[in-house]
Amino acid sequence: MGITARGFAWQYFGGQRLDLFTTRAGEERTLLPLAERLLIEAERRAGLQLSSRVRLRVYPSVAAFRDATGEPGWVAASTAGGTIRLQPPEMLRSAGALEATLLHELVHAV
Numbered sequence: 001m002g003i004t005a006r007g008f009a010w011q012y013f014g015g016q017r018l019d020l021f022t023t024r025a026g027e028e029r030t031l032l033p034l035a036e037r038l039l040i041e042a043e044r045r046a047g048l049q050l051s052s053r054v055r056l057r058v059y060p061s062v063a064a065f066r067d068a069t070g071e072p073g074w075v076a077a078s079t080a081g082g083t084i085r086l087q088p089p090e091m092l093r094s095a096g097a098l099e100a101t102l103l104h105e106l107v108h109a110v
Helices: 028-046 062-069 089-094 098-109
Strands: 011-014 018-022 054-058 077-080 083-086
Touching: 011 028, 018 028, 028 054, 028 098, 062 083, 077 098, 083 098, 089 098
Parallel strands: 018 054, 054 083
Antiparallel strands: 011 018, 077 083
């Protein structure tokens, strides 16, 4: 049986247009401003203005992401409804894929 999103101590941080849910305090200082900036770029690329808030849920490990979302481990992120589900940002950042992955998912959300 896999871990669900309910098995974690989620912390909520609200930005101007995004809601961040993470299990790691401090992550919001860099991730929330980045996501807010990339949302503007996603809207520009899509030619649309998002009317609702985006929820960004950051999982603490690849295994937690995989178990909670049902996605394979090679998928960096996915969007379901207005919620972006993201593997650990430090892993994506070290692979040079954080910004591109987040922008891609934000375009889906728009």
